[in-house]
Amino acid sequence: MNSRYLPLVITAFVLALLLGAGGFFFTNFISFRVIINLFGDNAFVGVTAVGMTFVIISGGIDLSVASVIAFTTIFIAQTVNNGMHPLVSMALVLILGLLFGAIQGWFISYFNLPPFLVTLAGMFFARGVGFIINDISVAIKHPFYSETIRGLAIPVAQVGRAVVRIPFTAQCLIFFILGGTLLAAYSRFGRNVYAIGSNETSARLMGVPVDQIKIWVYALSGFCATAAGCVVTFYMQSGNSSSFVGLEMDAIAAAVIGGTLLTGGVGWVAGTLMGVLILGSIQSLITFQGSLNNWWAKIFIGTLLFLFISVQQLLNRRLKGR
Amino acid sequence: MRIAGIIVFWLVALAFLYWTRRSRNVVFWPLLALACLLVFNLFFTPQFFRLELREGSFFGLPVAQLYGVPIDVLNHASKVGILAVGMTLVIAVGGIDLSVGAVMAIAGAMMATLSVQLELSPAVCILAALGAGIIAGMWNGFLVAVMGIPPMVATLILMVAGRGVAQLITDGQIIIFNNPILTSIGNAFLLVPVPFLLMLVLLIVTWLATRVTAVGFLIEAVGDNEVATHRAGVSSQSIKFLVYVFCGFCAAIAGLVQTSNIRSADANNIGLRLELDAIMSVVIGGTAMTGGRFYLASSVVGALLIQALTTTMYAKDVSPVVAPVPKALVILAVCLLQSERVRRFLASRRDAA
Amino acid sequence: MENDTFLELKGITKAFPGVLALDKVSFSAKRGEVHALCGENGAGKSTLIKVLTGVYPGDGGKIGLDGQTIVPTSPRNAETKGISTVYQEVNLIPHLTVAENICLGREDRLAGVIRWRRVWKRAAAAIKRLDLKFDINLDAQLSDCSIAIQQMVAIARALDIDAKLLILDEPTSSLDDAEAEELFRIMRTLREQGMGIVFVTHFLDQVYRVSDHITVLRNGELVGEFTAVELPRLELVSKMVGKNVEEVKKLEKRVTFTSVSGRKTVVSARRLGRKGAINPIDFTLNEGEVVGLAGLLGSGRSETANLLFGVDPADSGELEIDGRRIRPDSPARAMRYGFGMLTEDRKFSGIVPNLSVRENIILAMQAKLGPWRKIPSRRANEIADQFIKALDIKTPSREQQIKNLSGGNQQKVIIARWLAVHPRLLILDEPTRGIDVGAKAEIEGLIQKLREEGMSLLLISSELEEVVRNSSRVIVLRDRTKITELSGDNLTERSILEVIASQAKDDATKETLKCE
Structure with a gap:
């Protein structure tokens, strides 16, 4: 077993443990419905985290994602209510998100500014x-929202009289995860992102167009965040410019726990x-348990x-010790 | 009389500004920005400078209190200013501390819970809260200095878990307290608000502590070239550790101020997002994110500038919700001014002229 | 056509602020030959390579490849023209696999999707061309591989792009003998396949082991191009360190020393060593004496110094100061024993660039006092002024940022930093590197003055002349091992050169030695 997959194995183990504990203590926890809801309810975090994963792999950070999500929801809500078709509105906002990310990336690579500060500015902006x-x-x-999106849910099982459906939000998440995996593992862009994050100087010497890749990485993150904003509108059916403060930290935490x-x-x-x-x-789990408090989460x-950071630190030390 | 006072104020301000420029003090730039903002208000928001002297009391003693928009600015900027003092030192050694907001919540929760549930004396509550901040700082310092984890990653842990700890302490409640001593930390006036005085005292004490001892010098040396400093026989690990502990201590003070100000410990909201404001103040103050030379007073002026900007917009009836946009522009402008590329460009323009 | 010159550099010049790194250097390489580029530190080898591969733009001169003038703008650009480089510090991506590293940026794709199986096949083919005796796991993460393997991967990458010219920049400095031998075998294999190889190194044995031609640079200037079999080792060494053989033979010691016997021993080391850095070594350092450490780069000079000063603590042997057992495990600890050390890389581990001259001078002194007791500013100013005057440091004021001073003056500031703590033993690692002649003479004068005052000094320099001039004893190192210690009449440049150039064990170049 290759030790570099150790963090991934630990993550899978922890997830299995959590689900196992849920199934052990609560009947119904490991039901189709709960699992599907797990995907559906966390779809927007997941979609954001896909972009964030790329940014972090490239050695950067993107603090602006939560604000971009909030912006997206209010943009869609406002334009749709003013008569624009939701699809047009979404296409428009996705382009905006891509551009916004690209501009951040340009500042970061062209002026060699710290990503932390640039995306902090982007967050406020x-x-x-x-x-x-x-x-x-x-x-x-x-x-479109009240009917079409609901109609896109795929029925997968019949439990008693109720039909269990995979909601469109969960489908979006799966789509982005698959797309992200493909991009990370099967595209030159993806491999270049890894190369930059691992050793920027070497990557430059090996001919990786570092500056371009960085711009694209932040553009991708902006795009994912905007897409996550669209996903949010699917199940909230509303837009709110003050929502999701601090979500960027959830996305970062998800990536780190996931072994990034x-x-x-x-x-x-x-x-x-x-x-x-x-x-x-x-x-x-905390919702199911009822009496367990939120802060334990x-x-x-x-x-x-x-735990994850320590494991990585130890692995890194061992590599350096060679 | 009044006009004379105003003229004297502006003359003194100008003279001070001139002096900072002459002595090539870094504080000149944030001060200049602040002055520009004030001049703008002077012309376009006359009510901005209206100050009133009122009777107030400080533990039963009659004291004068100033009221007015500038005083509000001082009051509101204090929390971030206090955080910025600790953050400046952390950034000066080339680090960053994302956990200060959460540490504020822990300290506030500690103080309120001890006071209300255990009915301990205010002094004990305050000491316990400060102790909690120091322990939090030691944790961060351990991860960064001893384990060698990159600071942003290391302090992220406490940023996430810290708020949970704070809620654990308060048992998820918003704990309301009304001990006069505890509530006065954030609300009392001694002509100017006590939080502002606290910030000033902390600033001066820290300045003295770093400059009368060699700590400041060694912090700058570690931040500027850690390897060379280590080879010169400095224990860079202990310097880093110390700085994180101090940052935790400052965060605890800021937590006490905010908790006291709202007379309740709200573990969910105390210090929320303030780590970002603190980092911003430090960067505006001219301390580079890469470490090295640090400017404590300048960071505090940075905090005042951010608050003055926000308050000006309130005063101009700009919807408060737009406030983040100018903030964004300020950070970007400061970043660009510090960027090598822009500096070279400006230098070449100057040479050409 | 096989042996035609296909790379031709003419009159290459490159200046950095304050230094002329390359002064009209010419160089040429042919297909199917190994061409060694030799020179000590600061000779301009790396700069020449970096101009050739487009890392730096050259300030003057022409680069011709296959009869056409080219202007490489980036390493990528040079690669497309068939010039591939393997750097000393192996510039590959540590977190990617071997196969990915070989094909990064050139992966086979179908509609944008990488076809990993093909990539793997290509990587395997490239590795196969190296004709290795062992297998390289294509799936291994690069950082899990030894440096030797990493270098072979880098060469495989060069093969994968069909490079015509392969530049190996100090490839063997972190390899052991067996690994280096494997590398040479690969170089010979590639030479037979018709590739041109430029081999940058400072290991003499290795130069003779594989090279057909040798070009020697010194101080940014071309000393000459030679055929390997026609250039005796001794002559090569003297060309690298810059004396012609006649002069070396004639040279006599200019400084005479009083007898060192009877002087008090300050430091003594017994079987002191560290794995991978320096083999166990014995030596003593006496009061009022300068001991030189001579050897070519990579012979363990700086490693010995780092051992003493606790930068990389020893893992075997004993060290005593005044008969007391000590274990310096950090610079701070070493300093408490009365050691001081001027580090080799001034920029990386010497100066604190943005702080003032004064602060740089009092840094070690303050470190000794600890963070709480500050040196009063008047005292600090006095100390700074005193050293600025005593060492004639040219600075507009003591408050000037040290980064604005010239190299020589920066060096004097760092020396002042150590003098301020009155060390018993001062280690000087390349004290005169990259500084002008005037400052050099001053620093040498200072070394003698400190000796007279009773300090013990350990002097490391790649300039033999300097070591001989200033030391009463010289420890000669080769291949991380102490070979001998020379003193008295035996201490001449020639004798050191002979020791360095002598063969350790094998015989591959006996013929060339006969020329002596």
Whole structure:
């Protein structure tokens, strides 16, 4: 067994443990419905985390994603309510998200600025622009939302009289995870991202167009965050420019728990999915349990982070010790 | 009389500004930005400078209190200013501390819970809260200095878990307290608000502590070239450790101020996102994210600048929700000014002229 | 056509602020030959390679490849023209697999999707061309491989792009003998396949082991191009360190020393060693004496210094100061024993660039006092002024940032830093590197002055002349091992050269030695 997959194995183990514990203590926990809901409810975190995974693998960080999601929801809500077709609105906002990310990436690579500060500025900027569009929660009223999206849910099983369906949000998540995996493992872009994060100087000497790749990485993250914003509108059916403050940290945590190295060069989209599911199942466990308090989730997540970071640190030390 | 006062104020301000420029003090730039903002307000928001002297009390003693927008700015900027003092030192050694917001919540929770549930004396509550901050700082320091984990990763752990710990302490409740001593930390006035005085005292004490001892010098040396400093016989590990502990301590003070100010410990919201404001203040103050020379007073001016900007927009009836946009522009501008590429460009323009 | 010159560099010049790194250097390489590029540190080897591969733009001169003038703009660009480089520090991606590293950026794709099976096949084919005696696991993460394997992977990468010219920049400095031998075999194999190889190295044995031609650089200038079989080792060494053989023979010691016997021993080492850095070594250092450490780069000079100063602590042997057993495991600890060390790389581990001259001078002193007791500023100013005056440091003021000073003055500041703590033993690792002649003479004068005052000094320099001039005893190292210790009349440049050039064990180049 190759030791570099160790973090991934631990993640899978922790996820299995959590689900197992859930199944042991609560009947119905490991039901089709609960698992599907786990995917559906955490879809937007997952989609964001896919982009974040690429950014972190490249050795950067993107703090702007939560604001971009909020901006997206309010943009869609406002434009749709003003008569634009949702699909047009989504296409428009996806392009905006891509551009926004690319501009951040340009500042980072062209001026060689710290990603932390540039995306911090991006975070404030996107949040502010969202507020300018509308600073209250706006419900989206359009048949596309009330009918079409619901109709896209795929029925998969019959439990008693109820039909279990995979909601469109979960489908989106699966689509992005598959797409992200493909991009990370089967495209030159993906391999170049790994190369930059692992050793930027070497990558440059080996002919990787470092600056271009960085711009694309942040553009991808902007795109994913916008897509996550679209996913949010599917099940919230509303837009709110003040929502999801702090979500970027969930996305980062999911990536780290999923085995992505915060210093860059290592990471798996599949791991990130597991990270998202771990975060989600901790939430569900607490909901199921009822009396267990929310703060244990935070402490537990912090402990998990510590565990994963320590394992990575030890692995790294061992490599350096050679 | 009033006009004379205003003229004297502006003359003093100008003279001070001139002096900072002459002595090539880094504080000149954030101060200049602050001054520009004030001049703008002078012309476009006259009510901005309206100050009132009122009777107030400080533990039963009659004291004068100033009221007015500038005082609000001082009051609101204090929390971030206090955080920025600790953050400056952390950034000066080339680090970063994302956990200060969560540590604020822990300290606030500690103070309120001890006071309300165990009915301990205020002094004990305050000491316990500060102790909690120091322990949190030691944890961060251990991860960064001893285990060698990159600072952003290391402090992320406490950022996530810390708020949970705070809620654990308060048992998920919002703990309301009304001990006069505890509530006065964040609300009392001694002509100016006590939080502002606390910030000033912390700033001066820290400045003295770093400059009267050699700690400041060694912090700058470690931040500028850790290898060379280590080879010169400095224990860079202990310097780093110390700095994180101090940052935790500052975060605890900021936590006490905010908790006291709202007279309740709300573990979910105390210090929320303030780590970002603190980092921003430090960067605006001119301390580079890569470490090295640090400027404590300048960081505090950075915190004042951010608050003044926000307050100005309130005063101009700009919807408060737009406030993040100028913040974004300020960070970007400061970053660009520090970027090698822009500097070279400006230098070449200057040479050409 | 086989042996035609296909790479031709003419009059290459490159200046960095304050230094002329290359002064009209010419160089040529042919297909199917190994061409060694030799020179000590600062000779301009790496700069020449970096100009050739487009890392730096050259300031003057022409590069011709296959009869056409080219201007490489980036390593990528040079690769497309058939020039591939394997750097000393192996510039590959540590977290990717061997196969991925070989094919990075050139993966086979179908509609944008990488066809890993083909990539693997290509990587395997490239490795096969190396004709190795063992297998390389294509699926292994690069950072899990030894440096030797990593280098072979880098060469395989060069093969995969069908490079016509392979540049190996100090490839053997971190390899053991067997690994180096394997590398040479690969080089010979590739030479037979018609590839041109430029081999940059400072290991003499290795130069003769594989090279057909030798080009020697010194101080950014071309010394000459020679055919390997016609150039005796001794002559090569003297060309690298810059004395012609006649002069070496004539040279006599200029400084005479009083007898060292009876002087008090300060430090003594017994079987002191560290795996992978320096084989167990014995030596003593006395009061009022300068001991030189001579040997070519990579012979263990700096490693010995780092051992003493606790940068890379020893893992075997004993060290005593004044008869007391000590274990310096960090610079701070070593300093408490009364050691001081001027490090080799001034920029990386010497100066604290943005701090002032004054702060750089008092740094070690302050470290000794600890963070709490600050040296009063008046005292700090006095100390700084005193050293600025005593060492004639040219700076507009003591508050000037040290990065704005010239190399020689920076070096004096670092020496002042150590003098301020009055060390018993001062280790000087390349104290005169990259500084001008005037400052060099001053620093040498200072070394003698400190000796007279009773300090014990350990001097490391790649300039033999300097070592001989300043030391009363010289420890000669080769291949991380102490070969001998020379003193008195035996201590001449020639004798050191002979020791360095002598063969350790094997005989591959006996013929060339006969020329002596």
